[in-house]
Amino acid sequence: MKNLKSYIETHKTRFLDELFALLKLPSVSADSSYKKDVISTANFVAESLKAAGCDTVEICETDGYPIVYGEKIMDTKLPTVLVYGHYDVQPADPLELWDSAPFEPIIKPTELHPEGAIFARGACDDKGQMYMHVKALEFMTSTSQLPCNVKFMIEGEEEVGSENLATFVKTHAEKLCNDVILISDTGMISKDTPSITTGLRGLSYVEVEVTGPNRDLHSGIYGGAVANPINILAKMIASLQDKDNRITIPGFYDNVEELSHDERAAMAKAPFSLENYKKTLDIDAVYGEKGYSTNERNSIRPTLDVNGIWGGYTGEGAKTVIASKAYAKISMRLVPNQNHEEITQLFKTHFETIAPDGVRVKVTPHHGGQGYVTPIDNIGYQAASKAYYDTFGKYPIPQRGGGSIPIVALFEDLLKSKTILMGFGLDSDAIHSPNEHFGVFNYLKGIETIPLFYKYFAELNQK
Amino acid sequence: MKNLKSYIETHKTRFLDELFALLKLPSVSADSSYKKDVISTANFVAESLKAAGCDTVEICETDGYPIVYGEKIMDTKLPTVLVYGHYDVQPADPLELWDSAPFEPIIKPTELHPEGAIFARGACDDKGQMYMHVKALEFMTSTSQLPCNVKFMIEGEEEVGSENLATFVKTHAEKLCNDVILISDTGMISKDTPSITTGLRGLSYVEVEVTGPNRDLHSGIYGGAVANPINILAKMIASLQDKDNRITIPGFYDNVEELSHDERAAMAKAPFSLENYKKTLDIDAVYGEKGYSTNERNSIRPTLDVNGIWGGYTGEGAKTVIASKAYAKISMRLVPNQNHEEITQLFKTHFETIAPDGVRVKVTPHHGGQGYVTPIDNIGYQAASKAYYDTFGKYPIPQRGGGSIPIVALFEDLLKSKTILMGFGLDSDAIHSPNEHFGVFNYLKGIETIPLFYKYFAELNQK
Numbered sequence: 001m002k003n004l005k006s007y008i009e010t011h012k013t014r015f016l017d018e019l020f021a022l023l024k025l026p027s028v029s030a031d032s033s034y035k036k037d038v039i040s041t042a043n044f045v046a047e048s049l050k051a052a053g054c055d056t057v058e059i060c061e062t063d064g065y066p067i068v069y070g071e072k073i074m075d076t077k078l079p080t081v082l083v084y085g086h087y088d089v090q091p092a093d094p095l096e097l098w099d100s101a102p103f104e105p106i107i108k109p110t111e112l113h114p115e116g117a118i119f120a121r122g123a124c125d126d127k128g129q130m131y132m133h134v135k136a137l138e139f140m141t142s143t144s145q146l147p148c149n150v151k152f153m154i155e156g157e158e159e160v161g162s163e164n165l166a167t168f169v170k171t172h173a174e175k176l177c178n179d180v181i182l183i184s185d186t187g188m189i190s191k192d193t194p195s196i197t198t199g200l201r202g203l204s205y206v207e208v209e210v211t212g213p214n215r216d217l218h219s220g221i222y223g224g225a226v227a228n229p230i231n232i233l234a235k236m237i238a239s240l241q242d243k244d245n246r247i248t249i250p251g252f253y254d255n256v257e258e259l260s261h262d263e264r265a266a267m268a269k270a271p272f273s274l275e276n277y278k279k280t281l282d283i284d285a286v287y288g289e290k291g292y293s294t295n296e297r298n299s300i301r302p303t304l305d306v307n308g309i310w311g312g313y314t315g316e317g318a319k320t321v322i323a324s325k326a327y328a329k330i331s332m333r334l335v336p337n338q339n340h341e342e343i344t345q346l347f348k349t350h351f352e353t354i355a356p357d358g359v360r361v362k363v364t365p366h367h368g369g370q371g372y373v374t375p376i377d378n379i380g381y382q383a384a385s386k387a388y389y390d391t392f393g394k395y396p397i398p399q400r401g402g403g404s405i406p407i408v409a410l411f412e413d414l415l416k417s418k419t420i421l422m423g424f425g426l427d428s429d430a431i432h433s434p435n436e437h438f439g440v441f442n443y444l445k446g447i448e449t450i451p452l453f454y455k456y457f458a459e460l461n462q463k
Numbered sequence: 464m465k466n467l468k469s470y471i472e473t474h475k476t477r478f479l480d481e482l483f484a485l486l487k488l489p490s491v492s493a494d495s496s497y498k499k500d501v502i503s504t505a506n507f508v509a510e511s512l513k514a515a516g517c518d519t520v521e522i523c524e525t526d527g528y529p530i531v532y533g534e535k536i537m538d539t540k541l542p543t544v545l546v547y548g549h550y551d552v553q554p555a556d557p558l559e560l561w562d563s564a565p566f567e568p569i570i571k572p573t574e575l576h577p578e579g580a581i582f583a584r585g586a587c588d589d590k591g592q593m594y595m596h597v598k599a600l601e602f603m604t605s606t607s608q609l610p611c612n613v614k615f616m617i618e619g620e621e622e623v624g625s626e627n628l629a630t631f632v633k634t635h636a637e638k639l640c641n642d643v644i645l646i647s648d649t650g651m652i653s654k655d656t657p658s659i660t661t662g663l664r665g666l667s668y669v670e671v672e673v674t675g676p677n678r679d680l681h682s683g684i685y686g687g688a689v690a691n692p693i694n695i696l697a698k699m700i701a702s703l704q705d706k707d708n709r710i711t712i713p714g715f716y717d718n719v720e721e722l723s724h725d726e727r728a729a730m731a732k733a734p735f736s737l738e739n740y741k742k743t744l745d746i747d748a749v750y751g752e753k754g755y756s757t758n759e760r761n762s763i764r765p766t767l768d769v770n771g772i773w774g775g776y777t778g779e780g781a782k783t784v785i786a787s788k789a790y791a792k793i794s795m796r797l798v799p800n801q802n803h804e805e806i807t808q809l810f811k812t813h814f815e816t817i818a819p820d821g822v823r824v825k826v827t828p829h830h831g832g833q834g835y836v837t838p839i840d841n842i843g844y845q846a847a848s849k850a851y852y853d854t855f856g857k858y859p860i861p862q863r864g865g866g867s868i869p870i871v872a873l874f875e876d877l878l879k880s881k882t883i884l885m886g887f888g889l890d891s892d893a894i895h896s897p898n899e900h901f902g903v904f905n906y907l908k909g910i911e912t913i914p915l916f917y918k919y920f921a922e923l924n925q926k
Contacts, residue, residue, distance in 0.1 A: 220866025224766030238701035285820035287690035303687030312771035357748035403683025
C-alpha cells in the first residue's frame with residue numbers, strides 16, 4: 001500500500017472532524033425519544049460510504065432501525081470482504097458521571113493517551129471503530145489501491161439485541177455473499193500489543209420455577225413438614241456444580257473442545273495481573289473450575305451462573321412464610337462445539353430429574369446462541385496477523401473472549417463465512433459507561449491497519 | 464353463665480359488624496407506609512375495650528407501635544386473668560392471589576364453613592381471635608357475671624417480633640400481675656375437635672447477605688472466574704441440611720428435648736390424615752427430617768426454612784448479569800430447651816465459617832423467642848378444658864404447636880404465670896397467606912367458650 005502513512009498524516013484532522021460530526025448525533029437505539037437522531041445517523045453513514053467510494057449505497061428499512069448497505073465491486077472474480085458495524089450507541093446515563101457532554105466530543109489527553117483520546121458516547125463502541133473502515137476504504141479508492149471487493153452492512157440495533165438483523169441477512173444472503181467478514185467491535189490486549197479475538201462463548205439461558213404447596217404457608221405450622229421450594233431450589237442449584245466447580249449435568253462436557261498444552265501455554269502469555277483483577281473487583285480470591293486459570297475460566301471453559309433468584313418474602317423486616325414458588329434465571333456460557341439447543345435440553349432433563357418428591361419443576365428456555373471460534377490458520381486470520389505486524393511491529397495474540405456476539409455464529413451459519421474480529425479498543429475505554437473514549441492513536445492505527453488486511457487477504461487468496 | 468347463648472344470638476350481627484370495622488384497618492406493622500393505620504387500629508382497640516366495660520384503658524407508647532392496656536378490677540382478692548393479643552397483621556402480598564381485597568372483609572361460604580367464613584387479612588390472626596375476648600368481656604360485664612378481674616394487653620408488633628413488648632412487660636410487671644395469661648392466637652385440631660396448645664416452638668430469624676464482586680458484572684466477561692453470590696448462597700443454604708434433612712449447624716441439636724416413646728405414641732393418636740394433608744396442599748409427598756412423622760416434624764422437632772431469597776435480575780426476560788449481592792431471610796423453629804439467642808449465634812458463626820473465599824457474608828438477627836410448654840395439670844388448663852367441654856361436648860386434646868409465640872416464654876419468665884393457649888383457628892384458615900379467613904362458627908364459638916373459662920377458673924381458684 002503506497003502512501004498509506006502520508007495519506008493518514010495529511011488527512012488526520014479531517015478524519016477526526018468527520019468522526020466528531022458522527023459522534024454528535026445521539027443515536028441511542030434503546031430510547032425511542034432519540035428516534036429522529038438514530039435515523040439521521042443512518043443517513044450520515046450512507047453519505048459517508050458514498051463519499052468514501054461505494055458505488056451503491058442503500059438505506060434498507062427493517063421492522064426497527066434501518067441497515068445501511070454499501071458496496072464497491074472491483075471485479076466479481078476478486079474476493080469480497082464484508083464489513084459489519086453498528087451506528088447506534090448505548091444510552092449515556094448516568095449523565096452526572098460524565099466529565100464532558102456525551103454528545104459533544106472533545107479530545108483530551110489521558111495517562112494512557114498523552115497524545116489525546118476522543119471522549120464521547122460511541123467514540124469506541126462502535127462509531128469510532130466502524131468509521132475507521134470507512135476511512136480505510138476512502139484511502140484505498142482515492143489512491144486506486146482497493147485490491148478486492150468490499151461490502152458494508154452497518155446496523156442501528158446492536159445495542160438492543162440486533163432483532164431485525166437475522167431476517168435481513170436471511171433475505172439478502174446472496175447480496176451479502178462474501179469471503180470473509182471483518183468486524184471492529186472488540187478490544188486488544190494493550191495499546192502496544194495487538195490481539196485478535198478468535199473465540200466467543202455461546203449461551204443457553206433458562207428460567208426455572210419450583211412449586212411446592214399450592215399456597216404460601218405459615219412456617220410455624222408447616223415448617224419442617226413440607227418441601228420448602230426455596231430450600232429445594234437452593235439444593236438443586238447447589239448440586240449443579242461439584243466441589244471442583246465442574247458442572248454436573250450429564251453430558252454437559254461431552255463436546256467441549258479441550259485445548260492442547262501448547263494452546264494453553266500461548267494463552268498464558270497474555271499479560272494479566274491476578275492481584276490487579278482482584279483489587280478492581282474488591283474480592284479476596286477468585287473462584288472457579290479447578291485446574292484452570294482465571295483467563296481460561298472466563299473464555300475457553302463453559303460456565304453456569306444464576307443471574308437472578310427470587311421467592312418468598314423479600315420486603316422489609318421478617319415474615320414467617322413458606323413460599324409456594326421459587327424462581328431462578330440461570331445462564332450457561334458455552335464453548336465451541338457445545339450446541340446451545342442440546343445443552344438447554346440436557347439442563348431441562350437433568351433439572352427435572354433431580355427435583356425431589358414434594359415439588360414440581362418447570363424449565364422455560366429464554367434464548368441461546370452458539371459459541372464461535374476462528375481457526376488461526378484461516379486466510380482471514382493470517383491476513384489480519386500480517387497487517388498488525390506491519391503497523392505494530394509484532395504479531396497479534398489470538399484471544400478467546402468470554403462474552404457472546406450471537407450474530408457472529410449467525411453469520412457463519414447463514415453466510416458460510418468466517419469472521420475476523422480486529423478490535424482496536426482497550427479495556428480502559430469505558431464502553432457502556434460514562435466518559436467512554438477512544439485513543440486518537442488507536443483510531444488512526446486502525447485506519448492504517450485495515451488497508452493492509454485487504455492487501456494481504458487479496459494476496460493470500462491468489463495463492 | 465346465664466343467657467350466654469341467647470346474648471350471642473341477639474348480638475351476633477353487631478359482633479360481626481364491629482369485627483369488620485377492625486379488619487378494614489390495614490395495620491401492617493412490617494411496612495412503615497401503613498404507620499397511620501396501625502395507630503388508628505390501636506385507638507380502635509382502646510375504644511372497644513372501654514365500650515366492653517374496662518374501667519381503665521391506656522394507649523401506652525413504646526419505641527415502636529403502642530400497646531393497648533385495659534382492665535376491669537372487680538375485687539383485688541379475686542384472681543386475675545391477663546388477656547394478650549395483637550392488633551397488627553401480616554403484609555397482604557401477593558395481592559394478586561386474593562379473591563377479594565384483603566382489607567375489605569366479606570363473608571363467603573366455604574366447603575368447611577357452609578354457614579360462612581370471614582375473609583380478610585387478620586380475620587383469624589389475630590384480630591378475629593383477639594376480638595372474641597373483647598366481646599366475651601362485654602357479655603360478662605353487661606350481664607354482671609364477670610367472676611374475677613381481667614386485664615388486657617394488646618400489642619401492635621407481634622408480626623415483626625414484639626420488639627418493644629419485653630421492655631413494656633418488665634417496666635409494668637406490677638400492673639400486669641395476674642394468675643393466668645389467656646391467649647387466642649393458635650388453632651384447634653378440627654372444627655368439632657377442640658384442642659389446647661400446650662407447647663410452642665421458639666424462633667430464630669436472621670437475614671443473610673452474601674457479597675461477591677463490588678459491582679454487578681457482565682456474565683460473559685466474568686462468568687466462571689469469580690464467585691457468583693447467588694450460586695454461593697444456594698450452596699451455603701443447601702449445606703445447612705444433610706441428606707436426612709437434619710440441620711448441620713454444629714451444636715444445633717445439643718439441647719433439643721427428645722420425647723419418650725409414650726409421649727410420641729400419645730401424639731400419634733391425634734386424628735390426622737396424611738392423604739388429606741397432601742391433597743389440601745396439592746403435593747405428591749411430604750418432606751422432612753428422617754425418622755419423624757409429619758405431626759412430629761411440625762411440632763416437636765426444630766426446623767430451618769428460607770422465608771425469602773433475592774438477588775440479581777428478577778424482571779422480565781433475560782439479563783446476563785452476575786450480581787454483586789444475594790440475600791435470604793432464614794428462620795429456625797426451635798423446641799423447648801433450645802435457647803434462641805444461642806441458636807442465632809451458632810447460626811451466625813457457622814454461616815460465616817462456611818463462606819468460601821471470594822465472598823463476604825453478613826448475618827443480621829431479626830428476632831427470636833423461646834419455645835414453651837404448659838403442663839396439663841395446671842388450673843388454667845383445667846378451666847379451659849371444662850369450658851370447651853361445655854361448648855363442644857368433648858374435652859380438648861392437648862397439642863404441641865409448630866408455631867412460635869415468643870412472648871409466652873417471656874411472660875412466664877417476667878410475670879411468673881402460665882399461659883393458656885385457647886385457639887379457635889383452623890389449619891385451613893390460611894393465616895399469613897392470601898385469602899386468610901376465620902369461620903363465623905369459630906368466632907362465635909370463641910365468644911361462647913371464653914366466659915366459661917372465667918367461670919371455671921374463678922371456681923377452681925376458690926377450692
